[in-house]
Every structure is written in structure tokens, then in C-alpha cells.
Amino acid sequence: MASLVGVYASSHAPLIIRGWKDISLANQRELSSAMTELGRRIKAARPDVLIVISPDHWVNFFINNLPSICVGMGEMHEGPAEPWMKECPYKKIPGHPQLASHILQSAIEGDFEPSVSHHLTLDHGFCIPLWKGGLDPLPPIVPIIFNDLEPPLPSVRRCLQWGNMLAEAVRSYPEDLRVAILATGGLSHSIGEPTMGEIDEPFDRECIRYFQKGDERPLLEFLNDRLPTIGNGAAEIRNWVAAHGAAGKRGFDLIGYCNCPEVYVGCGFASWNLGARA
Amino acid sequence: MRDYWLSKLFFDLQSSPALGEEYRADRKKILDRYPLKPEALAAVESNDVAFLASRVNPYLLRFYFVVAGMPEKEFLAKVKTAGADAAARSSHG
Numbered sequence: 001m002a003s004l005v006g007v008y009a010s011s012h013a014p015l016i017i018r019g020w021k022d023i024s025l026a027n028q029r030e031l032s033s034a035m036t037e038l039g040r041r042i043k044a045a046r047p048d049v050l051i052v053i054s055p056d057h058w059v060n061f062f063i064n065n066l067p068s069i070c071v072g073m074g075e076m077h078e079g080p081a082e083p084w085m086k087e088c089p090y091k092k093i094p095g096h097p098q099l100a101s102h103i104l105q106s107a108i109e110g111d112f113e114p115s116v117s118h119h120l121t122l123d124h125g126f127c128i129p130l131w132k133g134g135l136d137p138l139p140p141i142v143p144i145i146f147n148d149l150e151p152p153l154p155s156v157r158r159c160l161q162w163g164n165m166l167a168e169a170v171r172s173y174p175e176d177l178r179v180a181i182l183a184t185g186g187l188s189h190s191i192g193e194p195t196m197g198e199i200d201e202p203f204d205r206e207c208i209r210y211f212q213k214g215d216e217r218p219l220l221e222f223l224n225d226r227l228p229t230i231g232n233g234a235a236e237i238r239n240w241v242a243a244h245g246a247a248g249k250r251g252f253d254l255i256g257y258c259n260c261p262e263v264y265v266g267c268g269f270a271s272w273n274l275g276a277r278a
Numbered sequence: 279m280r281d282y283w284l285s286k287l288f289f290d291l292q293s294s295p296a297l298g299e300e301y302r303a304d305r306k307k308i309l310d311r312y313p314l315k316p317e318a319l320a321a322v323e324s325n326d327v328a329f330l331a332s333r334v335n336p337y338l339l340r341f342y343f344v345v346a347g348m349p350e351k352e353f354l355a356k357v358k359t360a361g362a363d364a365a366a367r368s369s370h371g
Contacts, residue, residue, distance in 0.1 A: 194361020
């Protein structure tokens with residue numbers, strides 16, 4: 001039987017790559033240290049497969065065909081297409097069609113209706129945390145794209161249920177496999193909106209406290225109440241919620257938080273403690 | 279509401295660096311390939327961020343102006359003003 005050996009979350013601000021030299025030394029140090037520690041923890045968990053939940057930033061999908069949630073079951077995925085990601089070492093990224101297929105089957109049996117892709121391009125959302133975490137070579141990746149960008153977005157509640165279902169799918173996978181989950185995106189930021197560049201650190205800190213407390217209902221109420229009032233990038237916290245659901249309400253450990261105006265993002269990095277119930 | 283062809287133009291431009299380069303060299307040549315409504319075409323030609331912001335996804339809007347070569351500070355200022363204009367319009371019914 002497969003086991004869930006780690007659950008993680010990480011921001012993926014493009015300017016970490018595209019504008020690194022413009023970031024203050026203090027923030028560079030903070031970001032580097034958090035991303036390195038996140039990578040260290042993932043490596044220490046020795047996953048055979050990594051499920052990565054990220055939005056698609058207009059790379060695979062457009063408004064002529066826009067899935068709410070898409071599972072990538074390709075044998076091989078393409079590395080990032082963004083020209084500014086050309087230094088990224090991942091040109092081709094191996095998939096794990098067997099686990100992806102099992103997740104899809106578990107989803108359908110659990111009354112979820114995911115979209116499917118046999119060939120995805122994994123953009124910066126997927127690749128920045130892996131790259132900067134020093135995961136090279138990469139374990140095979142099962143990418144899951146959540147639509148966090150273009151309304152209507154999946155509900156926060158549904159994302160939590162997706163996380164619960166993912167954990168069950170991992171547990172019921174018949175082969176011996178170590179599986180970890182990484183959710184990427186968030187925390188507060190605003191892209192292409194009048195509030196672009198604004199970071200809501202009080203929101204981020206409060207959000208982190210809800211993850212730390214663990215209880216799902218207050219977390220969902222907080223997010224349902226607050227997400228519509230802040231920048232669009234915070235919608236990606238849906239992915240963190242899925243990770244939270246997968247981790248089963250066990251302890252949340254903040255690796256780092258950096259209010260980093262140079263990258264327009266309140267950057268958060270975390271892992272869930274799967275060892276003991278909080 | 280989304281303007282489909284405007285969104286498609288922005289999507290295509292940010293998807294293809296070669297197309298982006300072609301666009302910066304000769305906007306008209308690329309714009310002719312898209313069945314844009316006259317008001318959308320005029321907004322693209324005049325870099326009317328406020329008009330465009332109301333018709334495309336904000337991420338696509340941001341990507342488009344990166345491709346189009348608008349300096350970041352100018353884009354930030356224009357998108358902020360666009361928000362203030364929209365708020366003023368909605369408060370006046």
C-alpha cells in the first residue's frame with residue numbers, strides 16, 4: 001500500500017526568478033533559506049512520487065476550455081514554457097500515470113469530476129518551488145491543476161474535499177509507494193488589478209494561524225469571508241486548503257513567511273506534520 | 279464579462295515569444311488577424327488599460343502589457359487609475 005510521507009506548501013512568485021537581483025539582500029536570504037528548507041524536508045521524506053497542486057497561468061488552458069480541476073496523467077510533462085524560466089533545469093518532467101490514473105478513478109468513485117490531461121506543460125507555479133528547493137533530479141510528478149485564476153473558481157470547501165479524497169486515494173493505491181503532496185501559490189498578492197503590488201500581511205498571518213489551529217470549519221469561514229476582499233492571487237490558497245485536507249488536520253509548521261514587496265507576494269512556506277495528530 | 283477575441287489575442291501573445299516580437303515590431307499586422315470589436319481595437323491601439331481591464335482576466339492583462347513593452351511603473355499607475363475610474367463609475371450608478 002502507498003503511504004503519504006509529506007505534505008507541503010510554497011509560494012511561487014515569478015519575480016523570485018525574473019527579478020531576483022532587485023530583491024533586498026535580507027529578503028533574498030529569507031526566501032532562499034525557506035525554499036532550501038522546504039526542499040530539504042521534501043528530500044528527507046524520500047517520496048517516490050510527488051503530487052503537485054498548482055494553478056495554470058494561461059499556459060495549458062484558455063477560456064475556450066477551462067477545467068476547474070485537471071489531473072495530469074502523462075508519462076512525461078513539459079518543463080516551463082515561460083522564456084524567463086529558461087535556466088530551469090527541468091525540460092522534461094517524468095509523470096506517474098499509474099498513480100494519476102488511480103487518483104482519477106478514486107475521484108470519479110467519490111463523485112468528483114476531474115478533467116484529464118495526458119500531456120501538460122508545468123509552468124513556474126509547479127517548477128519554482130521544486131527548482132529553488134534543490135530537487136534535482138525530480139521524483140516523478142503527478143500534476144493537479146486547480147483553476148485559481150479565472151472565475152468561477154472551485155469553492156474552498158471543494159478544495160478541502162479534494163485534499164481529503166487525495167489522501168484516501170494515496171492510501172488505497174495498491175503498490176508500495178511513498179507519496180508526498182506539494183501545494184503551490186499564495187499567500188496574499190494581486191496581479192493585474194488596481195491593488196497590484198499590495199500585500200496584506202495581517203491577512204496572511206491570520207490565515208497561517210487558522211492553518212496552525214487546524215480546524216477546518218473556521219478556516220473555511222475565514223477564507224470564504226476574506227478571499228473576495230483581497231487580491232486575486234490569494235485565491236491560490238485553495239491549493240493550501242487541499243493540502244490541509246490531505247494532511248488530515250495534523251500540525252501545520254510554518255517554515256517561513258516573507259512579506260516581499262519586490263516580488264509583489266506575501267510568500268509563505270510550510271509543511272504539515274504527519275507524524276502525530278495535533 | 280470577457281471579450282473572447284481580446285482575451286485570445288493576449289493569450290496568444292504571451293504564449294509565443296516570436297509572436298510577441300512580431301507584435302512589438304508591427305502591431306497592426308497581428309491585430310488584423312483577430313476579429314476585434316472596434317472599441318476593443320481602439321483600446322488596444324491607445325493602451326487604454328481601464329477599458330481592457332474590464333474585459334480580460336487580470337493575469338492576461340498583466341502578461342499582455344509585459345509583452346507589449348509597457349514599463350512596469352507605468353502599468354502599475356494605469357491599472358491603479360483604472361480601478362479608481364471603475365469605482366467612480368459604479369458609485370455614480
